[in-house]
Amino acid sequence: MGLLEPNDIVMADKGFLIENELASVGCKLQCPEFLRDKIQFDVSEMVSNCRLSNVRVTVERALLAELNSTNILKELYLTEASIM
DSSP states (O other): OOOOOOEEEEETTTTTTOOHHHHHOOOEEEOOOTTTSSOOOOOHHHHHHHHHHHHHHHHHHHEEEEEHHHHHHHHHHHHHHOOO
């Protein structure tokens, strides 16, 4: 939470109940729509979920590329292997 700035948007999966904490630092939570008691989403919910998924995939790819380029994953694996 200390790295967040006012007006930041945090993406999370369904079930993360952190909206109040984010609001306290001036941030917004963006997560997929819940189906709730419906059989299917309406068009606006479907479009919103699709857009959020596209952004999430882009962010995940960028993070993985950064992790791979800095060898953080290899270092974590070697550290964990040496502990066992």
